[in-house]
Amino acid sequence: MRYDLDDLRLFTSVALEGSITGGARVMHLSLPSASARVRALEAQAGVPLLIRERRGVRLTPAGATLARHAREVLAETVRLDSAVASYVVSRAEPIRLVAGGSAMHLLVPAALATFLRDHPEYDVNVKERRTNRSVRILAAGEADLGVILDDEPTALRTEPLADDSLVVIGQAGGVLAGRVSIAYAEVAEHPLVALDRGTPLALWMEERLGPQAPVPRYRTLVPTLHTLITLASAGAGLAIVPRRAVDTIPSIDICPLQDAWSTRAHLLCYAARAPEAAHLLAQHLHAAASVQA
Numbered sequence: 001m002r003y004d005l006d007d008l009r010l011f012t013s014v015a016l017e018g019s020i021t022g023g024a025r026v027m028h029l030s031l032p033s034a035s036a037r038v039r040a041l042e043a044q045a046g047v048p049l050l051i052r053e054r055r056g057v058r059l060t061p062a063g064a065t066l067a068r069h070a071r072e073v074l075a076e077t078v079r080l081d082s083a084v085a086s087y088v089v090s091r092a093e094p095i096r097l098v099a100g101g102s103a104m105h106l107l108v109p110a111a112l113a114t115f116l117r118d119h120p121e122y123d124v125n126v127k128e129r130r131t132n133r134s135v136r137i138l139a140a141g142e143a144d145l146g147v148i149l150d151d152e153p154t155a156l157r158t159e160p161l162a163d164d165s166l167v168v169i170g171q172a173g174g175v176l177a178g179r180v181s182i183a184y185a186e187v188a189e190h191p192l193v194a195l196d197r198g199t200p201l202a203l204w205m206e207e208r209l210g211p212q213a214p215v216p217r218y219r220t221l222v223p224t225l226h227t228l229i230t231l232a233s234a235g236a237g238l239a240i241v242p243r244r245a246v247d248t249i250p251s252i253d254i255c256p257l258q259d260a261w262s263t264r265a266h267l268l269c270y271a272a273r274a275p276e277a278a279h280l281l282a283q284h285l286h287a288a289a290s291v292q293a
Helices: 005-017 020-027 031-045 061-085 101-105 107-118 131-139 200-209 225-233 276-292
Strands: 050-053 056-059 095-099 124-128 145-149 158-163 166-171 192-195 218-222 239-242 252-256 265-270
Touching (some): 056 061, 095 107, 101 107, 107 124, 192 225, 192 239, 200 239, 265 276
Antiparallel strands (some): 145 265, 166 252
């Protein structure tokens, strides 16, 4: 026998609602139309599928079997649609997003996860760039949207996104225990772990510390914030990281820096001709920032 998928959807709705009226409402059908389709389904099956009562319907053994298999068939069609859709090439140009290393740690992945799920028609090209370079790229129209720091002047449209202030972290119960703040000069007296010197955060700090800043002992330099946080948490040394990267980690000591340069924020920056899709992605970045706040 050949079954119509809409008839199967109607029948599973009737079974779930306990009435043809309820099934018709779910399927946005008139009651006469839904009743006729159920009767046609019973005729095709050759056995009664429903026991009609004054207050609704009950499934016959054959109806229960049909409803169970129908749910499996409908679930499989959803998986089939999803599998085929994954091969569909987006008809729109990819959204071009640029962001610094701090934003790339948690904020951008969280926003992309929801955006790509909710908007399968769009793709996103992501590149990690320092703020000064991101601004130049956006001004030249070579990117559509950027997550930048608030210390780079630009005539492009910007809007506040999230705090990105820096803090010192260390192993719980270590030298930071009980401290409410600390100056970088004191931090530099302790062994540190840090990001590679070519990473955006390391370059940003180097520019602000200047040649007169104390030179710390770096026990190791690593390429990612995840590795850096893991080492600092284990007691390998103190580390300077964005607070948002560690706010949800209970097993470390976190201490704000007293230095003015440690206070900074993320902005969203739009290219002059940012497409509508970039504004949709911006909404997801705002949502991800509010969840992590």
